Amino acid sequence: MHAFAELMNRLAFTSSRNAKLELxxxxxxxxPDPDRGIALAALTDxxxxxxxxxxxxxxxxxxxxxxxxxKLSRDYVGxxxxxxxxxxxxxxxxxxxxxxxxxxxxxxxLKRADAGPVLAGWLDALDANGRWALLKLVTGGLRIxxxxxxxxxxxxxAFDHDVADVEEIWHSIELPYENxxxxxxxxxxxxxxxxxxxxxxxxxxxxxEDGDLARLAPAEWVTEWKWDGIRVQLAGNGRDxxxxxxxxxxxxxxxxxxxxxxxxFSGVADGELLVxxxxxxxxxxxxxxxxxxxxxxxxMVKDYPAHIRFYDLLFHHGDDLRALDFTxxxxxxxxxLAVNEFSHASLSEVIxxxxxxxxxxxxxxxxxxxxxxxxLKRIASPYMAGRPRGHWFKWKRDALTADCxxxxxxxxxxxxxxxxxxxxxxAWRTGEDGQDELVPVGKAYSxxxxxxxxxxxxxxxxxxxDRFGPVRAVKPDLVFEVAxxxxxPSSRHKSGIAMRFPRIHRIRWDKPANxxxxxxxxxxLVAQ
Amino acid sequence: xxxxxxxxxxxTPKGLYCEPGxxxxxxxxxxxxxxxxHGHADHARPGNTAVMxxxxxxxxxxxxxxxxxxxxxxxxxxxxxxxxxxxxxxxAPAGHILGAAQVILDWQGYRAVVSGDxxxxxxxxxTGFQVVKCDLFITEATFGLPVFVHENAxxxxxxxxxSLDASPQRTHLLGVYGLGKCQRMICLVRAAGYDKPIYLHGxxxxxxxxYTTQGVELGELRPVADEPPEALxxxxxxxxxxxxxxxxxxxxxxxxxAFASGWMRVRARAxxxxxxxxxIVSDHADWPELLQTITDVEAGEIWVTHGREDALLHQISSxxxxxxxxxxxxxxxxxx
Numbered sequence: 002m003h004a005f006a007e008l009m010n011r012l013a014f015t016s017s018r019n020a021k022l023e024l025x026x027x028x029x030x031x032x033p034d035p036d037r038g039i040a041l042a043a044l045t046d047x048x049x050x051x052x053x054x055x056x057x058x059x060x061x062x063x064x065x066x067x068x069x070x071x072k073l074s075r076d077y078v079g080x081x082x083x084x085x086x087x088x089x090x091x092x093x094x095x096x097x098x099x100x101x102x103x104x105x106x107x108x109x110x111l112k113r114a115d116a117g118p119v120l121a122g123w124l125d126a127l128d129a130n131g132r133w134a135l136l137k138l139v140t141g142g143l144r145i146x147x148x149x150x151x152x153x154x155x156x157x158x159a160f161d162h163d164v165a166d167v168e169e170i171w172h173s174i175e176l177p178y179e180n181x182x183x184x185x186x187x188x189x190x191x192x193x194x195x196x197x198x199x200x201x202x203x204x205x206x207x208x209x210e211d212g213d214l215a216r217l218a219p220a221e222w223v224t225e226w227k228w229d230g231i232r233v234q235l236a237g238n239g240r241d242x243x244x245x246x247x248x249x250x251x252x253x254x255x256x257x258x259x260x261x262x263x264x265x266f267s268g269v270a271d272g273e274l275l276v277x278x279x280x281x282x283x284x285x286x287x288x289x290x291x292x293x294x295x296x297x298x299x300x301m302v303k304d305y306p307a308h309i310r311f312y313d314l315l316f317h318h319g320d321d322l323r324a325l326d327f328t329x330x331x332x333x334x335x336x337x338l339a340v341n342e343f344s345h346a347s348l349s350e351v352i353x354x355x356x357x358x359x360x361x362x363x364x365x366x367x368x369x370x371x372x373x374x375x376x377l378k379r380i381a382s383p384y385m386a387g388r389p390r391g392h393w394f395k396w397k398r399d400a401l402t403a404d405c406x407x408x409x410x411x412x413x414x415x416x417x418x419x420x421x422x423x424x425x426x427x428a429w430r431t432g433e434d435g436q437d438e439l440v441p442v443g444k445a446y447s448x449x450x451x452x453x454x455x456x457x458x459x460x461x462x463x464x465x466x467d468r469f470g471p472v473r474a475v476k477p478d479l480v481f482e483v484a485x486x487x488x489x490p491s492s493r494h495k496s497g498i499a500m501r502f503p504r505i506h507r508i509r510w511d512k513p514a515n516x517x518x519x520x521x522x523x524x525x526l527v528a529q
Numbered sequence: 530x531x532x533x534x535x536x537x538x539x540x541t542p543k544g545l546y547c548e549p550g551x552x553x554x555x556x557x558x559x560x561x562x563x564x565x566x567h568g569h570a571d572h573a574r575p576g577n578t579a580v581m582x583x584x585x586x587x588x589x590x591x592x593x594x595x596x597x598x599x600x601x602x603x604x605x606x607x608x609x610x611x612x613x614x615x616x617x618x619x620x621a622p623a624g625h626i627l628g629a630a631q632v633i634l635d636w637q638g639y640r641a642v643v644s645g646d647x648x649x650x651x652x653x654x655x656t657g658f659q660v661v662k663c664d665l666f667i668t669e670a671t672f673g674l675p676v677f678v679h680e681n682a683x684x685x686x687x688x689x690x691x692s693l694d695a696s697p698q699r700t701h702l703l704g705v706y707g708l709g710k711c712q713r714m715i716c717l718v719r720a721a722g723y724d725k726p727i728y729l730h731g732x733x734x735x736x737x738x739x740y741t742t743q744g745v746e747l748g749e750l751r752p753v754a755d756e757p758p759e760a761l762x763x764x765x766x767x768x769x770x771x772x773x774x775x776x777x778x779x780x781x782x783x784x785x786x787a788f789a790s791g792w793m794r795v796r797a798r799a800x801x802x803x804x805x806x807x808x809i810v811s812d813h814a815d816w817p818e819l820l821q822t823i824t825d826v827e828a829g830e831i832w833v834t835h836g837r838e839d840a841l842l843h844q845i846s847s848x849x850x851x852x853x854x855x856x857x858x859x860x861x862x863x864x865x
Contacts, residue, residue, distance in 0.1 A: 013796065014805050017783075020699075027695065066675070067847065073840045074676045079797050087676035087794065129678070129794075412774060418786060418803045419778045458776075470801050471774075 006134035016414035025155035038177025044152035086132035096126035160185035173197035198236035202386035206393035237266035262345035277308035312349035400484035421461035448505035550616035566645025567629035585628025624658030626709030666828040670836030686717035702784040704770035730768035
């Protein structure tokens with residue numbers, strides 16, 4: 002438990018991806034089974050604990066702490082688990098520190114009535130960091146900025162393997178993953194997933210750069226619309242069915258309607274998850290209502306019906322099609338969909354064209370908010386994991402832009418910790434007093450060079466009007482031309498809108514702030 | 530019937546004033562006669578006429594202020610008593626930093642102790658806290674909340690040394706308060722077995738040099754000055770906390786930012802500072818030490834200054850003691 006607590010603690014304060022990977026690699030290399038397997042499950046969100054620990058923890062602490070002091074402490078610390086870990090009155094240094102696997106095993110068979118004393122015994126044996134890690138573990142949600150994908154990358158890199166090789170078996174192996182580590186350590190072969198519907202790493206596209214088209218022969222390429230949903234993979238063996246995100250997270254539970262619609266599906270298919278009503282694709286915002294839900298109500302399924310628009314097939318029944326070219330895979334996909342007539346499914350249309358000029362016209366003319374642009378796929382290419390060069394291109398529509406005024410700047414982290422590198426910008430609107438006022442419309446921290454960052458940092462330091470911890474308010478004097486993919490209505494923001502993928506397109510040192518855009522202009526861009 | 534101490538010892542806009550002695554303790558503005566508990570800038574300010582403090586506190590004020598330390602400096606040793614206008618003034622070690630003292634005031638059979646800042650944990654750079662039994666104890670409350678329980682300082686230093694070993698490609702940039710914390714952390718990492726040169730920001734060099742003249746061994750220290758980033762890779766560099774967010778730190782290549790402070794106990798505070806490696810070492814008493822001290826001094830009345838008075842006053846009253854918040858101007862707790 003000590004090593005795990007130290008890892009949690011370090012990860013919680015580390016922002017750089019590489020530094021996080023290094024910390025995890027060191028942990029997985031030096032920690033024995035089965036503890037490292039439990040840790041891996043915790044980091045990939047695979048520990049399901051059933052007891053109401055959140056309530057238990059409060060009950061346990063109550064007799065020990067004066068309620069006034071508890072309240073003052075909780076208000077100051079701002080997090081219950083952390084407050085309890087700090088206020089816990091006992092640290093018995095002679096008590097044996099429980100191991101992670103011991104904790105996990107005990108929790109599996111623990112009864113509600115015994116949970117309090119058991120948890121209290123563990124808390125007594127741990128120091129403040131250990132108590133914090135334990136409480137994070139049992140109350141769920143580590144929130145230390147590590148995705149499942151990053152944890153898998155760490156174990157692969159720790160033992161010089163490719164993360165794709167881990168992904169391919171991930172959903173067929175179980176806690177505490179001893180067969181996985183045996184393979185990673187070189188002590189055994191890779192576990193065989195059999196016909197389990199595991200995730201197969203997806204093929205990704207490169208953005209089309211200026212000049213790329215000139216080097217391509219139109220006859221060697223097919224094109225499809227690029228839909229504005231989320232990339233998913235549907236995997237089934239005729240009995241079990243799973244829906245995966247593009248990073249390999251199992252999102253089946255959030256989409257019971259998909260499970261119903263594709264019962265009996267046998268194969269692995271690649272497609273775009275969309276919300277579809279009466280044959281029309283709903284805005285991305287509607288799809289967002291369905292994401293990251295642990296439980297899904299019937300009303301949710303009815304109001305936001307999920308749909309998959311398919312564009313590729315990796316396996317047809319048990320047959321691996323990935324070495325085939327686009328046309329052959331496409332034929333299998335069409336056959337599969339024709340035979341089964343699944344509801345909630347459609348085929349991504351292949352667009353006929355002779356010259357790239359035709360496509361340019363088509364792309365520029367696409368005003369439908371659900372289309373992000375075009376996909377170009379090389380006909381001869383097999384289906385390859387990762388982002389191989391020269392096979393698939395995404396050719397996005399030009400981004401929308403608006404001129405916004407910098408309002409606040411925040412210091413970055415890691416390499417940027419001495420730079421004010423995260424900017425909140427606003428648009429003008431008429432205030433209640435009839436005067437123009439700025440209202441924040443977005444935040445961005447990319448789209449500029451290092452040299453520009455230096456200049457921006459100087460601007461922030463020279464024009465600070467107020468400070469709030471790491472944030473500075475600045476004089477409304479600098480205009481950013483902000484690029485973004487869409488504008489969505491948002492009840493969480495004062496402006497009533499949220500930008501999708503905002504980034505700084507150009508820094509308009511020349512433009513007076515009062516000539517920046519008005520909020521009304523942004524409102525007209527809201528996706529209908 | 531004892532005299533209410535508030536009739537002769539009370540806060541004023543210039544600071545805590547002892548009326549019969551006609552002097553101020555740690556005044557916030559220049560006064561005719563000042564008694565200073567320790568050298569931190571919010572306690573020892575320049576421009577007073579007569580200044581009484583321990584020899585080391587006076588030295589530190591001269592390192593920092595030169596001639597502005599005061600016109601007439603009078604040293605007083607721990608254990609010594611000097612009468613000022615009929616008030617007996619004594620000094621006892623506070624365990625806070627080198628030279629830090631509690632000021633003992635004896636007047637008409639009544640004893641008040643102004644502790645200044647203090648801690649009970651051991652510190653190789655200064656004399657340990659001495660319990661002085663008294664009628665009135667004036668305590669700080671920087672960490673006056675029960676969540677503040679500092680870690681064992683030696684263990685924290687060992688964690689830092691272990692990280693230097695584990696991540697030899699990263700410069701370890703440690704933000705420390707320049708007086709006290711800086712030298713204590715150096716001693717702690719030396720005790721944990723770190724014997725490589727330690728690099729210092731320019732603002733830390735003068736006081737480190739002074740500490741070594743007082744017999745505090747700091748090992749080899751080098752100025753960061755114009756060292757190229759490669760030379761600092763894998764090295765331990767100490768700087769004032771503000772320098773980490775400042776342009777100065779850009780000379781390091783992807784540094785690992787550490788802070789040594791009692792505030793690091795609370796994650797939100799540590800994240801706000803941008804600490805990647807929080808180290809919970811403090812020169813102020815933590816909550817258990819505050820309570821221990823309040824019990825040990827056996828005073829009937831406790832006054833609480835700068836910090837989280839609410840929680841400590843609540844605790845004092847539940848201990849059956851008389852407590853009072855003493856609103857003193859000019860003290861900071863952020864620099865710790």
